[in-house]
Amino acid sequence: MSVPYLGFGMGLRTCYFEQIISERPAIDWFEIISENYFVSGGKPWYYLSQIKEQYPIVMHGVSMSIGSTDDINTDYLKQLKRTIARVNPAWVSDHLCFSALGDFNSHDLLPMPxxxxxxxxxxxxxxxVQDYLERPMIFENVSSYLTYKQSHMTEWEFLAQLHKQTGCQFLLDINNVYVSARNHSFSAMDYLNAIPKESIAQIHLAGHQDFDSHIIDTHDEPVCDAVWSLFSEFSQQVSAVSTMIERDDNFPPLAELLAELEHAKALTRTHWG
Known part of the structure; x- marks a missing residue:
């Protein structure tokens, strides 16, 4: 599987819809939250139908729960497949985690053992899942706040083995790597150095809340200096990868996110072009 290089993008959020349509800012592509478009109409589709005429779109899900031991939710997959057909995204991603077990739904992205x-x-x-959707999926590493006694390999060893066994590619969230590294006292660069470079299809950059003793992945702050540093170093190890700024709360003026996007471009200009 290979995905196209789209450049530098941003998560598409409702508060920016009208500004994006009227101003057509210099953003290469947008990522939408898949489940927000499972409805047949309404405001999200009204704006997306206009935006996708001007920009490439990728889809990013939060509810697949690929790691659950329950049967795969075929109703969910039906909705996802219908939405894929309607959006025609460059690719589709979700999280490498589980969120539901039986009747219990954590409403959170829980890490795998x-x-x-x-x-x-x-x-x-x-x-x-890929057979049903008739297309490959990309999976994102999640931030974590706990570990399992049963685990006998590191997360990066696990991802490398998963890529070897399935050929699947990853949405590498560098902020999530940093959050987990701080929470579990491992080296974020050891993680990034060990990931098979050919497995990286997309990169997320985001912010978090730092409570000294632990970090919570909140996507409501600017990208911090430590994450920028990790991105800068890692980007020198890989060919150009589609990279985006992810913001889900405490939304600033669009100009501030565009400035972050320009910073990402500046950090990669000498080696990605």
Whole structure:
């Protein structure tokens, strides 16, 4: 699987709809939250139908729960497949995690245990989902606040093995790597250095809340200097990867996000062009 290089993008959020349509800012592409477009009409579709005429669109889901031990939710996949057909995205992604078990839904993205059993489980699930959707999926690393006693490999070893077994590619969220590294006291660069470079299809850059003893991935702050530094160093190891700024709350004027996007471009200009 290979995905096109789209350049530097941004998460499409409702508060910027009208400004994007009227001003057509210098953004290469937008990422939408898949589930927001499972409805047949309404405000999101009214604006998206106009925006997707001017910009490439990718889809990013939050509810697949690919790691769950429950049967895959076929109703969810039907809605996703219908939305994919309507949007015609450059690619589709979700999170490498689980969020539901039986009747319990955490409404959060819970990390997988890093075991051979989990690897084999994900390999089967990814194949099942991709066969149903009739297209490959990209999966994002999540931030984490706990670890499992059963885990016998690191997260980066787990991802490398998953890529080897399935060929799937990853949406590398560098902020999530930083958050998990701080919370679990490992080296973020050790993680990034170990990820198979050919497996990276997209990059997320985002902000978080730092409470000294731990960090919470909130997407409501600017990208911090430490994450910029990680991105700058990692970008020198890979060919150009579609990269975006992700903001989900405490929305600033669009100009501030555009400035972050320009900073990302500046950090990669000498080696990505």
């Amino acid at each position: 890093y075991t051979e059993e989990a690897l084999n489980h994900l390999t089967q699930r990814i194949s099942q």
